[in-house]
Amino acid sequence: MAKISIEDVSFSYEQDKKNNFVLKDVSYSILPGDSVLLLGPNGSGKTTLLKLIMGLLKPTKGKIRIDDVDTSKASVFEISKKVSMIFQNPEKQFFAETVREELSFGLKNRGLREEEIKKKVEEVAKKFGLFEYLDKSPFDLSGGEKRRLSIASIIILDPEVLIVDEPTAGLDFQYRNLMISIIRGFLETRNKSLVVATHDIDFGLRIANKAAVINEGKLVWSGDVVSLLREEEIFSKGILAHTFTSSLISRVISQSNVDFQKVVKVLEELTEGLM
Amino acid sequence: MSTEESRKTIIRIRNLSFKYKNAEKNVLDTINFEVKEGEFVLITGPSGSGKSTLARILTGLIPNSYPGELSGEISIMGFDPRRNKIYEIAQNVGLVLQNPENQLFALTVEDDIAFGPENLGLERKEIKERVEWSLSVVDLQKERHKAPFELSGGLQQKAAIAAVLAMKPKILILDEPTSYLDTLSAIKFAYFLNELKRELNLTIILIEQKIDLFFKFLSRIVVMNEGKILIDDEPDVVMNFCIRNKIPINIPLQLLIIRTLGETYDGKKLYDYQVDDYKMLFEKIINDR
Numbered sequence: 001m002a003k004i005s006i007e008d009v010s011f012s013y014e015q016d017k018k019n020n021f022v023l024k025d026v027s028y029s030i031l032p033g034d035s036v037l038l039l040g041p042n043g044s045g046k047t048t049l050l051k052l053i054m055g056l057l058k059p060t061k062g063k064i065r066i067d068d069v070d071t072s073k074a075s076v077f078e079i080s081k082k083v084s085m086i087f088q089n090p091e092k093q094f095f096a097e098t099v100r101e102e103l104s105f106g107l108k109n110r111g112l113r114e115e116e117i118k119k120k121v122e123e124v125a126k127k128f129g130l131f132e133y134l135d136k137s138p139f140d141l142s143g144g145e146k147r148r149l150s151i152a153s154i155i156i157l158d159p160e161v162l163i164v165d166e167p168t169a170g171l172d173f174q175y176r177n178l179m180i181s182i183i184r185g186f187l188e189t190r191n192k193s194l195v196v197a198t199h200d201i202d203f204g205l206r207i208a209n210k211a212a213v214i215n216e217g218k219l220v221w222s223g224d225v226v227s228l229l230r231e232e233e234i235f236s237k238g239i240l241a242h243t244f245t246s247s248l249i250s251r252v253i254s255q256s257n258v259d260f261q262k263v264v265k266v267l268e269e270l271t272e273g274l275m
Numbered sequence: 276m277s278t279e280e281s282r283k284t285i286i287r288i289r290n291l292s293f294k295y296k297n298a299e300k301n302v303l304d305t306i307n308f309e310v311k312e313g314e315f316v317l318i319t320g321p322s323g324s325g326k327s328t329l330a331r332i333l334t335g336l337i338p339n340s341y342p343g344e345l346s347g348e349i350s351i352m353g354f355d356p357r358r359n360k361i362y363e364i365a366q367n368v369g370l371v372l373q374n375p376e377n378q379l380f381a382l383t384v385e386d387d388i389a390f391g392p393e394n395l396g397l398e399r400k401e402i403k404e405r406v407e408w409s410l411s412v413v414d415l416q417k418e419r420h421k422a423p424f425e426l427s428g429g430l431q432q433k434a435a436i437a438a439v440l441a442m443k444p445k446i447l448i449l450d451e452p453t454s455y456l457d458t459l460s461a462i463k464f465a466y467f468l469n470e471l472k473r474e475l476n477l478t479i480i481l482i483e484q485k486i487d488l489f490f491k492f493l494s495r496i497v498v499m500n501e502g503k504i505l506i507d508d509e510p511d512v513v514m515n516f517c518i519r520n521k522i523p524i525n526i527p528l529q530l531l532i533i534r535t536l537g538e539t540y541d542g543k544k545l546y547d548y549q550v551d552d553y554k555m556l557f558e559k560i561i562n563d564r
Binding site: 041143241259 | 322417456462484518524527531551554556564
């Protein structure tokens with residue numbers, strides 16, 4: 001398990017023009033077992049925050065610590081032992097010649113034994129429906145298979161913290177559901193944590209227990225998901241917008257006091273009637 | 276008869292099949308599809324079902340930019356992409372992509388909009404008029420000197436549409452334009468698109484997974500699967516078909532609630548119900564379990 005502390009972090013892409021901050025004085029902690037929904041309008045700074053956590057960017061002010069390690073002093077390799085990120089359009093990042101090599105890469109880097117790697121790769125490939133493609137080139141896969149491979153290559157590393165950027169953009173009904181079951185599977189192990197930046201609040205409500213809202217680079221709200229749904233101001237100010245589904249959930253849990261998990265379950269049964 | 280009946284057919288496709296070069300099988304398999312002037316048609320279906328390929332044919336990118344085997348009859352306002360050049364078709368059919376970043380490349384919004392008309396070799400005055408007109412239609416006058424990458428996702432998508440509108444198309448094709456938009460921008464975009472359609476008398480073909488955002492504006496929904504058209508009909512008929520046959524697409528929750536309670540509905544009423552009406556219905560479902 002790992003704890004991430006974001007302490008008074010500001011960030012500017014232009015190092016010399018420090019008044020042009022993309023993130024301003026953000027403080028937040030992600031604890032083991034947290035599944036955090038990072039919400040906010042286009043351009044609010046969500047992806048920048050994720051990159052800071054991964055150590056791909058260094059804070060202009062403040063610091064981020066993963067357990068005791070300051071990310072601006074650690075290498076990306078060191079950070080990636082605990083935290084892994086699935087980017088937007090991850091399928092653009094394949095480099096290996098076969099699906100097997102693509103899946104083995106991270107494990108080899110960690111110095112695992114050959115047999116152990118083979119066993120893990122085949123196990124994960126089966127789970128993601130990629131077993132029959134192990135010796136094919138990643139580039140010969142269909143769009144949906146590529147997406148599965150890219151996620152499998154992260155999940156196989158078994159990170160303590162999984163970070164995902166807009167996982168459902170452009171996904172159809174079935175892959176969106178697949179993504180939910182993959183993330184739930186990951187969270188089943190005790191003390192794993194998740195940070196997911198998304199516009200898809202309906203998707204987020206099915207996997208998250210916490211939420212953090214960023215607007216114009218500032219953290220404007222944080223708390224648990226149920227409180228977010230009872231929150232009116234964030235929505236009335238236009239920082240976030242309800243979908244039909246989220247407004248329905250919000251009304252049912254705040255006006256009629258029905259348990260949130262139960263509402264989500266019944267909603268899923270309604271859509272699963274289709275499958 | 277209704278006006279729908281008397282409208283002119285502007286796209287007619289018969290027995291269309293297409294196979295990308297080096298591919299093993301057809302991505303489109305004997306498709307029949309028609310669009311009448313002024314319609315707002317939504318095309319949905321799983322990824323890989325052939326939706327984007329169909330858009331590429333309707334804009335002449337296939338076979339002009341993507342080689343392959345194309346057979347069947349095609350008439351897009353009288354054009355056939357096998358005989359006509361992309362620029363001829365582009366003056367009638369505009370294409371807006373999923374990610375506006377792939378479509379915008381100039382240093383300012385204004386330059387991006389001027390690019391298409393400039394390539395048509397139009398006179399300076401005409402180009403200037405079209406740029407002004409496009410900017411005003413999408414309400415981006417204030418952003419004209421900004422770089423496209425400085426704009427928010429919603430405004431970028433509007434800039435991409437303005438660049439397409441400057442070609443004065445009759446038909447607008449949009450390939451999952453809301454994928455990268457936040458919820459509020461996506462809702463606004465749906466209303467904006469419907470307004471645009473009415474004001475400019477456009478015909479719209481929209482490829483989209485988020486059916487509920489656009490449902491009330493649509494003339495028809497087309498569901499594709501594995502290169503074929505599963506159903507092509509009025510929105511209510513299509514939704515009933517998909518629920519009955521368990522077709523995995525995003526059915527609006529409103530419909531699922533009504534259907535679960537076994538109540539009949541008519542599509543017009545669907546959006547007259549308020550969230551609180553649905554709340555009552557939904558609580559009934561919860562209590563029944």
